[in-house]
Amino acid sequence: MQKAALLLLVCLAVANADIYMHGMRGSNNRLNEANAERNNGDRLFDSQNNNRGGYNVGDKSATAATTGGSAPSTIYNEADTTSAIQYPLVYYEGSIVQIEWTNQHGCGGNSIDDPALQNCNIVLQYACDNTNTDPAMALALRDGTTTNQINTDGTTANEGIHESVEYYRECSTRSRNQGLFTADQNLNGNTARFTRQNPNGGRSGLECAEERDYYPYWLPTPWVDIAYLTDRMDFCTANGYIASTSQNSSPRYKCYSPTYTASQLSSTTPETCSSNGGTWIQHTWGVPAPECIPAQWSRTNHLGNARGLGGEMMNYNWTLPTFATLTNIIKATPYDNDYVKCVLRMRYNISTDDYDMWNINSTQNQGNSPVRGNQQVDVGADLQSIQMSINTNQFGRTFQDRSHTFFIRKRPANLPLTTKVVNVNVRGKRGNIVQTYPAMEYDFQPNRLHIRASTDFIHLQWTGSNTHNNGGGGGDGQTGDAGEGTTGTDRHNFVQIADLTENFPIPLDKYKDKSFFTNLECRKLDGTAVGTKVADNLNLDCAVWLATSGYYRAAGAVSGAANGNDDLNPTLNNAPPSLIGGLLLQPNRAGLYSFISSRNNSFSNRSQKSVIIVDPAPRTP
Numbered sequence: 001m002q003k004a005a006l007l008l009l010v011c012l013a014v015a016n017a018d019i020y021m022h023g024m025r026g027s028n029n030r031l032n033e034a035n036a037e038r039n040n041g042d043r044l045f046d047s048q049n050n051n052r053g054g055y056n057v058g059d060k061s062a063t064a065a066t067t068g069g070s071a072p073s074t075i076y077n078e079a080d081t082t083s084a085i086q087y088p089l090v091y092y093e094g095s096i097v098q099i100e101w102t103n104q105h106g107c108g109g110n111s112i113d114d115p116a117l118q119n120c121n122i123v124l125q126y127a128c129d130n131t132n133t134d135p136a137m138a139l140a141l142r143d144g145t146t147t148n149q150i151n152t153d154g155t156t157a158n159e160g161i162h163e164s165v166e167y168y169r170e171c172s173t174r175s176r177n178q179g180l181f182t183a184d185q186n187l188n189g190n191t192a193r194f195t196r197q198n199p200n201g202g203r204s205g206l207e208c209a210e211e212r213d214y215y216p217y218w219l220p221t222p223w224v225d226i227a228y229l230t231d232r233m234d235f236c237t238a239n240g241y242i243a244s245t246s247q248n249s250s251p252r253y254k255c256y257s258p259t260y261t262a263s264q265l266s267s268t269t270p271e272t273c274s275s276n277g278g279t280w281i282q283h284t285w286g287v288p289a290p291e292c293i294p295a296q297w298s299r300t301n302h303l304g305n306a307r308g309l310g311g312e313m314m315n316y317n318w319t320l321p322t323f324a325t326l327t328n329i330i331k332a333t334p335y336d337n338d339y340v341k342c343v344l345r346m347r348y349n350i351s352t353d354d355y356d357m358w359n360i361n362s363t364q365n366q367g368n369s370p371v372r373g374n375q376q377v378d379v380g381a382d383l384q385s386i387q388m389s390i391n392t393n394q395f396g397r398t399f400q401d402r403s404h405t406f407f408i409r410k411r412p413a414n415l416p417l418t419t420k421v422v423n424v425n426v427r428g429k430r431g432n433i434v435q436t437y438p439a440m441e442y443d444f445q446p447n448r449l450h451i452r453a454s455t456d457f458i459h460l461q462w463t464g465s466n467t468h469n470n471g472g473g474g475g476d477g478q479t480g481d482a483g484e485g486t487t488g489t490d491r492h493n494f495v496q497i498a499d500l501t502e503n504f505p506i507p508l509d510k511y512k513d514k515s516f517f518t519n520l521e522c523r524k525l526d527g528t529a530v531g532t533k534v535a536d537n538l539n540l541d542c543a544v545w546l547a548t549s550g551y552y553r554a555a556g557a558v559s560g561a562a563n564g565n566d567d568l569n570p571t572l573n574n575a576p577p578s579l580i581g582g583l584l585l586q587p588n589r590a591g592l593y594s595f596i597s598s599r600n601n602s603f604s605n606r607s608q609k610s611v612i613i614v615d616p617a618p619r620t621p
Contacts, residue, residue, distance in 0.1 A: 018049040019122075019348035019399045020303070020438055022313070022427040023100040023445040024089070025463070026346075026401035028054025031147045031160065032064065034469040034488060036435075036479045039147040044160050045345075046204035046212060048399045052477050053438045055429055057143050057404045058087035058463030058578050062489075065466075068145050072339040072407055076525055076581040078550060086143060087463050087578040090339070090407040090525065093323040095421035095459060098446050099124065100315045101401070102304065102438070105350050107314070108297030109231060119351045120295055123215055124226040124316060127162070128332040128342040128408075134256060134281060135166040137222050141341050141405050150205060162343055162402065163206040163222060166260075171208035174265040177218070181360045183369045183392035191262075197393050213398050215347070216245040220252040220283035223345060224330060225290035227316055236292035243289040251284040286329050287321075303438050312446075322417060323410040338410040344403040351396040371395050412527025415457070415584070422451060424610070426462035426492050426597075431481040432606070435470055442492070442600045444610035454588045454617040460546070461582025464490025484599050485571035492579070492597045492608070493572060494546040500594050500609055503601055508543050516593040516612070517543040525581035545583060547598075549575040572599050590616040 020026050029043040030053075037051040047053075059065045060075065063084040070085045091097055107120035132138040144150075144160030152172075154165040171192045180196070187194040192210035193201040201209070211217045225246045228235070235241040244250060255273035257264040264278035273280045296306040296314045306314045323340070326332040332340040351357050355370040364370060373392050376385035411417060428442040451458060469488035470481040481487055495505040496516050512518050515538055522530040522542035530553070531541030540555040551568045552558050568575060587593075597608040 018047075018053060018303070018438060019101055019103045019346060019401050020049065020053045021099065021101045021344070021346055021401045021403060022440060023098060023315075023425055024344050024403040024406065025055040025058075025427065026053070026101070027057070027404050028401055030054035030056055031144060032056050032465065032467045033147065034467045035471045036474040036477060040149060042149055042202070042204040043144075043147055044162050044205040045207045045400060045402055046198070046202070046209070047401055048397065049401065050438055051473075052475060054401075055404075055439060056465035056468045058089070059466045060085050060087040060578055060580060061576055062466065062574050066145065068143050071336060072409075073336045075407075078524060078553065078580040081550065081576050081580070086145075087580070088143070088341075088404060088406045089425065089461060089463055090409050090581065091320055091423055092409055092411050092415065092421050092459060093320055093326070094411070094417050095320055095423055097318045097320060097423045098315050099318055099344070099346070100313050100427065100445060101346060102313055103298060103348050103399075104301060104303055106298050106300035106302070107229070107231075107348070107350075108295045108306070114297070118300065119353065119357065120231060121349050122227075122229040122295055123347045123349070124229075124290075124318070125223040125345045125347075126226060126342050127222045127224065127345070128326060128330060128340050129335075130222075130330065130332050132331060134220070134283070136164055136170050136256075137167070137220060137283065138164055139222055140164075141343055143404050149203070152203070152206070154206075161206065163208070165206060167222065168203075168206035168208065169260055170254075170265050171210065173260050173262050174219075175262065176210060177214075179362050180214075181362060182365050183395060184366055184372045185393050197397060199393055212347075212400070215349075216242075216247065216250075218252070219254050221247065224248065224285050224287065226318055227291040227293065229293060229295040229316070231295055233294060240292070242292040246289050247283065248285045248287045249289050251282045253280060253282050255279070256281050287325065315446075320408055323408070326408060335407070339407045341405055341407055343405050345400060346402070347398055347400040349396075349398045354395070357396060409525065414523075414527045420452075420456040421459055421584075422449060422456065424449060424458050424460045426464075426608075428608075429465075429468055429470075429481075430483045430488075430490055430600075431470055432478075434478040435480050435482060437477060441606060442490075442597065442608040444595070444597075444608060447609065448611045448613070450613045450615060451587070452617055453590050453614045454586065456586070458585045458587075458612070459582050460494065460579070460585055462492045462579050464492065464577030466490075466577060483602060485569075486573045489573065490577050491549065491572040491575060491599050492577075493549050493575075493599065494595055494610075495543075495598055497594050497596050497609075499592075500611065502594070503596065503607065505547075505596065505598060508538070508540060508547070512538050514591075515543075516587060516591075516595075519588045521586040521588065523584040525584070527584075530583065542583065542585070546579075548572075549577075550580055551575040587612070587614045588617075590614050 030038045065086040066084045068086040142161045146158045150159035176192045182196040185199045189201045195213045198209040255267035255278035257278040263276045267273035270280040298306045326340045427445040428440045517539045520539045531539040593612045595610045600608040
């Protein structure tokens with residue numbers, strides 16, 4: 001077996017070291033728990049994160065979801081605001097999504113002119129439903145409706161799934177890579193389930209521990225690379241290490257057989273594969289290599305913002321693949337002809353310079369290991385030895401977070417691929433900062449956006465849960481969910497304010513000359529118009545839709561209400577927690593516009609606000 005390059009795995013012993021995605025919303029293995037801590041840290045994947053992290057899966061209506069895996073035509077039917085189904089976010093192909101995260105142990109810097117306490121890299125990947133002829137690569141992603149872990153044979157239908165049954169079967173049968181550095185750890189098995197970080201072979205969903213801990217992996221995986229963020233810029237040249245080893249463009253080979261014998265799956269050459277009765281197959285995605293860029297600098301042991309980003313957390317702008325790339329090259333499965341279901345994965349990898357992590361292998365294992373558990377050292381001056389707190393299965397460590405499933409939608413005919421579309425979503429969850437930590441309080445994301453008038457579009461959308469009560473099981477954190485409206489419920493709206501110092505919305509029937517909704521083009525997900533776009537005319541229907549989270553979808557519906565049971569609750573309790581399908585907005589007047597979510601503005605200092613700066617349209621020649 002070849003020796004693996006230790007790009008991901010190769011930190012002093014640390015507890016509850018973490019990475020948390022906030023946009024897209026990271027699950028951290030949560031589903032729909034009403035308690036502060038997740039029910040099952042091994043539900044889908046091994047995050048190595050604190051149990052309190054993560055966001056619940058979204059609900060479509062004001063009733064908690066009892067059903068998952070619905071068809072997009074049902075999920076994104078904005079006229080249906082009562083179905084108790086899960087709501088996955090939806091993004092247009094080729095649109096821009098700002099991925100945001102916090103990482104506890106810092107990242108960025110280098111050993112030459114910007115010293116850091118650790119070495120770090122971050123890998124962003126995605127996977128989508130597909131019907132690959134190799135059953136280990138084929139996927140049928142599912143969030144699930146129970147927090148139980150799926151059976152290894154896949155027979156439990158209500159549990160979430162991110163990798164295939166055959167993928168895990170191969171991993172748990174194939175011999176592990178014997179060339180890897182395992183320090184002084186005693187691995188309790190010899191298949192790819194067992195690594196230095198996972199010596200007992202514990203199972204998390206259907207993930208393969210060896211693939212999880214190492215990148216680039218030497219065998220085919222179902223994950224497509226997006227970006228590699230690093231302090232090793234020598235890896236990022238045009239023909240450098242990342243470009244030449246990513247499965248995006250570099251072939252991966254394996255021995256395949258439906259009998260799944262160890263001798264077949266462990267074959268490393270075409271000849272041995274054939275002699276063992278297997279078939280030697282190749283996988284490559286046939287897409288460009290991942291973007292390889294410097295990791296943004298963040299402070300060690302602090303889940304906060306990054307240096308030099310204007311008070312923002314670490315982020316990466318992902319331009320989503322086109323529908324043609326997904327269906328023709330990745331061979332993703334289309335739903336309702338226009339949608340592909342996917343999931344986002346982020347891995348965070350930290351190490352120290354206590355040994356030469358780039359040039360170490362199995363010859364330095366056990367008695368030859370340069371690091372040993374709880375090692376005693378001599379400090380001289382005739383003192384007895386002192387003990388260092390070292391756990392070598394955490395000496396170089398990989399953490400991860402993954403999103404809930406989402407859909408990528410083919411663009412409607414009136415939204416060409418050449419048109420820039422930027423996604424604006426909501427991050428955070430209900431509660432004060434102590435209650436939500438290590439998540440965060442509500443905010444629009446991104447909360448400051450520049451776009452071009454009459455040229456660019458905003459796809460505005462949010463999702464929320466009806467069940468995140470943040471109840472018992474708080475551990476070291478504070479339980480509860482301070483906020484307005486029914487406890488345990490996320491609710492949002494989008495109303496204009498005069499500027500960020502204000503906390504009261506501008507009345508929709510006044511100040512038309514200052515309104516974002518004047519001369520605004522507004523469309524539903526399928527491209528059909530909402531309201532009218534006429535010079536100096538207020539698009540009142542669009543404004544009402546956003547102010548009520550889609551409870552009312554036209555101004556006429558509001559005027560028809562008569563203070564009965566069908567009226568919108570003032571704190572949005574009976575409004576949908578998700579803006580179904582979102583709205584596509586094209587402002588046509590330059591200016592600076594400020595917005596607030598009226599419900600999430602408790603005593604004015606816990607505010608959910610956003611600024612959209614509409615730059616003048618470019619001049620025509």
